[in-house]
Amino acid sequence: MEGDQTDTRLASTLRFTPHRAEPVVLGEKEIAASGSALSVREVHDVLDQAWHDIRNGRALGHKSVLSLPEEAFWQEAGYQGRPVEFAGERLGWKLSCLYGANPEFAGVKVIGANAFNRHFGLRRSRSTYILMEKFSMQPIAIxxxxxxxxxxxxxxxxxxxxxxxxxxxxxxxxxxGAGPVAKAILASLADRAAFRIGRVYLKARRVERAKALQASLSMTLPFDIVAVEDSGFLAEADFVITATNSDRPVFGDHELRRDACLLHLGGDEVPAETLRRILRQGQVGCDDLATVSRRNSQSLALQFSRAGSSLEALGPHLGILELSKTKDWRVQPGAPLSVTCVGLPVLDLYVVAALFQKYRASRET
Known part of the structure; x- marks a missing residue:
């Protein structure tokens, strides 16, 4: 049977309608013009559903990464070695593919990234998502x-x-951190935790970036935000978040309060001493043991792989918790907590599908 023909006998028993139209292409301009961009609250709401489905086995996803050698980039770009302005920073020259499926949709996110892009006035990374109807796997939108x-x-x-x-x-x-993720972190805290937060100290590799972010948001956030040049105020912090492109720890364990809680979103940013201490005295967790372990780019996974083992193998025996398994962690009051999140691929599917549905609804009114 030809690909554009339909077996009416088989089609009559289907519980879904395959998508036949050409995929819609939505760039930044089209998203803005149609009013389809998701608010922070809408992002939170759809992610609540995503986590519910992940924990109940209704949503699946995986990630593949092709990391290209930095030495090859510098040579091909005409440099004798790493320029001094990239000292202590991951170039992050890579191509990533994140794919997932839920009860209604499937999709693939393709990410191209290189920190050198800032010298061209470009973003470090760019993400393109191909959203598909799950059963026929036909593309609905790009x-x-x-x-x-x-x-x-x-x-x-x-x-x-x-x-x-x-x-x-x-x-x-x-x-x-003071990039797009840092901005999104502040928006998330403002939406769901504003009443709990008194002040946020903001530190970046280049202090002018931290000051620029402070200036752009200080009048809109419900808490104080202060750009700082060093880690002097780190000893005051109850909650520490790392979201940088650093290739080494961004603080020393001695700089932290003993009961400070930590969220790690970047690469190898957390001292091994900190992770060992919190394993002994508090609780360590991640969004998903297998995903963090196999990516092997963050401090928690590297702690094990550098010793010849893996987070995936030893994590369960050490009581390391997973957001993908339960939301009821029951951490003891006053105990330190360290959580590493690599970003589960299927989360992208939910927010992209929500944006597309909002776009489609706007076209029908």
């Missing part, structure tokens, strides 16, 4: 998901803060 990717990552901040056993009315947060 969507610029760069902003959505930052939003779904930033949403981890309020989710993890809700797990922290912090018994204070006004929490002090210390945020490392």
């Amino acid at each position: 969507i610029d998901a760069t902003a959505l990717s930052a939003a779904r990552t930033g949403a981890y901040a309020s989710q993890v803060l809700g797990l922290c056993p912090i018994e204070k009315d006004q929490i002090t947060v210390f945020l490392f």
Whole structure:
């Protein structure tokens, strides 16, 4: 039978209607013009459903990454070695593919990234999502998901803060990073935890970036935000978030309060000493053991792989918890908590599908 013909006998028994139209292409301009961009609250609401489906086995996803050698980039770009302005920073020259499926949709997110892009006035990474009807696997839409990717990552901040056993009315947060994810973190905290936060200290590799982010948001956030040049105020922090492109730890364990809680969203940013201490004295967790372990780019996974083992193999025996398994962590009051989140691929599917459905609804009115 030809591909454009239908077996009416078989089709009559189907419980779904295959998608036949050409996929819609939604770039940033089309999303803005149609009013389809998701608010922070809408992102949180759809991610609540995503986590429910993940924990009940209704949503699946995986990630593949092709990391290209930095040495090859510098040579091919005409440099003798790594330029001094990239000292202490991951180039992150890679191609990533995140794919997932839920009860209604399937999809693939393709990410191209290179920190060198800032010298061209380009973003470090760009995400393109191909949304598909799940059963026929026909493409429905091709969507610029760069902003959505930052939003779904930033949403981890309020989710993890809700797990922290912090018994204070006004929490002090210390945020490392001043890029799109840092901005999304602040938006997430403002939407779901504004009443709990008194002040956020903001530190970036280049202090002018931290000051620029502070200036752009200070009049809109419901808590104080202060750009700082060093980690002097880290000792005051109840909740520490790392969201940088650093290739080494961004603080020393001695700089943290013993009961401070930590959310780790970047690469190898957390000292091994910190992770060992919290394993002994508090609770360590991640969004998903297998995904963090196999990606092997963050401090928690590297702690095990550098010793010849893996987080996936030893994590369950050490009591390391997973957001993908349960939301009831029951961390003891006053105990330190460290949570590493790599970003589960199927989360992108939910926010992209929600944006597409909002776009489709706008076209029908």
